[in-house]
Amino acid sequence: MIELRSVTKTYRTGSVSATVLQDLSLEIKEGDFLAIIGTSGAGKSTLLNLIGLLDLPSKGSVWVEGQNVSTLPEKAYGLLRRERIGFVFQDFKLVRDMTALENVEIPLAYSGTHNKKQRRERALEVLRDVGLEGKADRYPDELSGGQKQRVAIARAIANRPRLLIADEPTGNLDADTTKEVLALLQQMHQSGMAVVIVTHDPFVAGHARDVWELGDGKLALRK
Ligand SMILES: Nc1ncnc2c1ncn2[C@@H]1O[C@H](COP(=O)(O)OP(=O)(O)OP(=O)(O)O)[C@@H](O)[C@H]1O
Numbered sequence: 001m002i003e004l005r006s007v008t009k010t011y012r013t014g015s016v017s018a019t020v021l022q023d024l025s026l027e028i029k030e031g032d033f034l035a036i037i038g039t040s041g042a043g044k045s046t047l048l049n050l051i052g053l054l055d056l057p058s059k060g061s062v063w064v065e066g067q068n069v070s071t072l073p074e075k076a077y078g079l080l081r082r083e084r085i086g087f088v089f090q091d092f093k094l095v096r097d098m099t100a101l102e103n104v105e106i107p108l109a110y111s112g113t114h115n116k117k118q119r120r121e122r123a124l125e126v127l128r129d130v131g132l133e134g135k136a137d138r139y140p141d142e143l144s145g146g147q148k149q150r151v152a153i154a155r156a157i158a159n160r161p162r163l164l165i166a167d168e169p170t171g172n173l174d175a176d177t178t179k180e181v182l183a184l185l186q187q188m189h190q191s192g193m194a195v196v197i198v199t200h201d202p203f204v205a206g207h208a209r210d211v212w213e214l215g216d217g218k219l220a221l222r223k
Contacts, residue, residue, distance in 0.1 A: 007060035
């Protein structure tokens with residue numbers, strides 16, 4: 001589905017350059033469930049940005065279904081991302097002055113595939129899938145952390161992406177809520193989506209089928 005081939009990522013700030021990923025390869029296949037662990041600064045977010053088509057490598061290539069994304073015009077690249085990938089973040093990134101329902105409608109409006117009525121129906125359907133049917137009209141500030149993350153997951157899956165990327169999705173949640181969110185991610189995986197989680201938490205990583213540790217710019221399989 002998405003393949004990183006010998007990617008290197010170097011950041012340059014003025015005359016200083018730092019290589020964060022070094023000749024790293026990784027293939028994400030349909031239905032995978034993998035966790036990426038590593039110390040702070042190891043490059044996990046940098047790696048997720050490449051997997052999520054948010055950034056390009058300095059060297060090497062990123063392939064999506066047989067296409068080298070470096071060779072695509074920016075518009076096509078953005079479209080691939082919007083159609084195929086959903087993102088979930090530690091701090092939820094919900095829009096505060098929009099209700100849960102309106103937040104979930106955002107990607108549906110961007111994709112241009114649904115009219116207003118269809119957007120509403122699809123948003124309600126995914127809110128139901130994450131167990132938040134009754135909270136559709138609540139604003140983020142009126143929801144618990146776990147509920148906010150469930151809204152964020154609903155928003156991420158509204159366009160039926162093939163890949164769900166979660167960057168520390170339980171980082172702001174307590175133990176019980178962490179379990180709820182993990183159950184939901186497992187449910188997404190069982191429904192056929194590939195799931196990639198970045199986490200510091202061994203308990204969270206343990207739920208994935210494969211665990212990769214990022215260190216010294218390379219990945220090592222830990223499970
Ligand atoms: N845009 C950038 N410009 C320059 N350096 C950057 C940039 N983004 C990240 N870095 C550097 O790259 C290294 C890896 O950062 P990254 O955020 O990928 O690590 P991480 O493993 O996700 O860390 P954390 O667990 O603390 O979030 C760090 O040393 C960071 O300072």
